Amino acid sequence: MADEVVLLDFWPSMFGMRVRIALAEKGIKYQYKEEDLRHKSELLLKMNPVHKQIPLLIHNGKPVCESLIIVQYIDEVWNHKSPLLPSDPYQRAHARFWADFVDRKVYGVGRKLWATKGEEQEAAKKEFLEIYKTLESELGEKPYFGGETFGFVDLSFVTFYSWFYVYENFGKFSMEAEFPQIVAWVKRCMQKESIANTLPDQKKIYEFVLKLKKIFGLE
Amino acid sequence: MTDEVVLLDFWPSMFGMRVRVALAEKGIDYQYKEQDLKNKNELLLKMNPVHKKIPVLIHNGKPVCESLVIVQYIDEVWNDRSPLLPSDPYQRAKARFWADFVDQKAVYAVGKKLFSTKGEEQEAAKKEFLEIYKTLERELGDKPYFGGETFGFVDIALITFYSWFYVYETFGKFSMETECPKIIAWAKRCLQKESVAKSLPDQKKVYELALELFGLK
Numbered sequence: 001m002a003d004e005v006v007l008l009d010f011w012p013s014m015f016g017m018r019v020r021i022a023l024a025e026k027g028i029k030y031q032y033k034e035e036d037l038r039h040k041s042e043l044l045l046k047m048n049p050v051h052k053q054i055p056l057l058i059h060n061g062k063p064v065c066e067s068l069i070i071v072q073y074i075d076e077v078w079n080h081k082s083p084l085l086p087s088d089p090y091q092r093a094h095a096r097f098w099a100d101f102v103d104r105k106v107y108g109v110g111r112k113l114w115a116t117k118g119e120e121q122e123a124a125k126k127e128f129l130e131i132y133k134t135l136e137s138e139l140g141e142k143p144y145f146g147g148e149t150f151g152f153v154d155l156s157f158v159t160f161y162s163w164f165y166v167y168e169n170f171g172k173f174s175m176e177a178e179f180p181q182i183v184a185w186v187k188r189c190m191q192k193e194s195i196a197n198t199l200p201d202q203k204k205i206y207e208f209v210l211k212l213k214k215i216f217g218l219e
Numbered sequence: 220m221t222d223e224v225v226l227l228d229f230w231p232s233m234f235g236m237r238v239r240v241a242l243a244e245k246g247i248d249y250q251y252k253e254q255d256l257k258n259k260n261e262l263l264l265k266m267n268p269v270h271k272k273i274p275v276l277i278h279n280g281k282p283v284c285e286s287l288v289i290v291q292y293i294d295e296v297w298n299d300r301s302p303l304l305p306s307d308p309y310q311r312a313k314a315r316f317w318a319d320f321v322d323q324k325a326v327y328a329v330g331k332k333l334f335s336t337k338g339e340e341q342e343a344a345k346k347e348f349l350e351i352y353k354t355l356e357r358e359l360g361d362k363p364y365f366g367g368e369t370f371g372f373v374d375i376a377l378i379t380f381y382s383w384f385y386v387y388e389t390f391g392k393f394s395m396e397t398e399c400p401k402i403i404a405w406a407k408r409c410l411q412k413e414s415v416a417k418s419l420p421d422q423k424k425v426y427e428l429a430l431e432l433f434g435l436k
Contacts, residue, residue, distance in 0.1 A: 050320065050354065059309075062309060064309070064312045064316075065316055066315070066316055066319055069312050069315045069316055069319065070312070072311075072312070072315070073308055073309070073311070073312040076308040076311065077308050089292055089295040089296050090278075090281060090283070090292070092291075092292070092295065093283045093288050093289070093291070093292040096285070096288045096291065097283075097284055097285055097288050100285055100288065101269065134269065
């Protein structure tokens with residue numbers, strides 16, 4: 001029986017992008033369904049009643065939710081090529097720890113950078129720089145967070161690259177100046193087809209944020 | 220070479236308890252080191268420089284941090300007995316989803332608001348708390364455990380909050396047994412397991428500690 005794989009997603013979502021990259025890395029054919037998050041579809045609400053969020057993978061009719069859980073699921077089911085997690089349990093724990101760090105720290109602070117002003121934004125910028133410094137120090141001299149090959153932590157973080165122009169613009173700083181190693185790492189990742197073909201253009205994301213700020217009266 | 224396993228922990232922490240339960244389920248010998256969180260020692264700061272938090276498992280000198288990451292690590296290393304996660308990838312994804320729900324919905328944070336706020340803020344926290352537990356109760360359904368027939372990952376993620384139920388009930392002025400009878404029945408079932416019974420501190424002890432820790436009266 002041929003696998004039926006559907007992805008409910010939203011094009012600017014860094015979380016959705018993670019799943020798109022994982023599917024591309026594994027060469028899995030799937031149907032992409034764009035969601036309007038202000039008018040969520042019945043399918044989304046039925047398949048993810050708890051969080052009502054994208055991304056949502058539907059594999060042969062069964063839903064899997066939460067981007068990092070979906071990526072691990074993809075890695076375990078399609079385990080014949082392009083392993084995303086290390087095989088060693090300690091390395092795997094290390095990878096999960098850092099992917100969890102990205103989830104807990106990176107999204108929130110980035111959002112505060114473009115959605116706030118004045119003192120709140122200054123505090124967010126300070127926090128942002130600290131978090132990225134921590135990530136840069138974890139990367140060290142390695143080509144990827146996973147070591148010699150692109151893996152789980154790289155995947156969890158690289159999708160924020162699409163949003164770097166937004167952060168730089170509203171935070172008034174240069175990622176290249178502040179975090180040269182992270183930028184070098186991103187460019188290395190972008191040489192991979194699965195990533196280059198998945199990540200939306202930074203300017204498109206910037207325009208999207210401008211629209212979002214208008215809609216939510218955050219100008 | 221025999222394994223050297225050390226756990227840096229804080230006795231009332233629901234997160235630390237998860238690791239204690241997992242280690243007990245697997246019958247692993249380890250050295251427990253109680254941490255003073257107001258005076259963190261060099262070992263803790265060196266082993267978890269990023270978050271500086273407990274629990275930290277140190278296995279043959281190498282640290283593993285974050286309770287659910289530690290539990291999965293324990294399950295994968297000591298994989299010859301008492302599996303904690305299901306073997307099927309879809310069931311595994313479901314288990315991770317619900318354990319993440321417990322952490323994401325900040326069961327910890329909303330519980331904390333219950334006993335550390337008053338008035339409208341506390342009322343709102345109580346409402347949110349009960350909604351979260353009712354969602355969990357629906358997911359449990361008529362199953363003996365969240366994992367189905369056997370105790371597993373989601374059960375471990377949630378059962379440790381049982382030690383704090385008396386705190387929540389007292390400050391929130393409600394009874395968990397009345398509001399969420401299936402959760403209480405499930406908790407009692409889990410407590411029949413030695414690994415759980417000997418890992419969870421007494422509710423009254425936790426209550427006294429909470430009073431002291433958070434300056435409550």
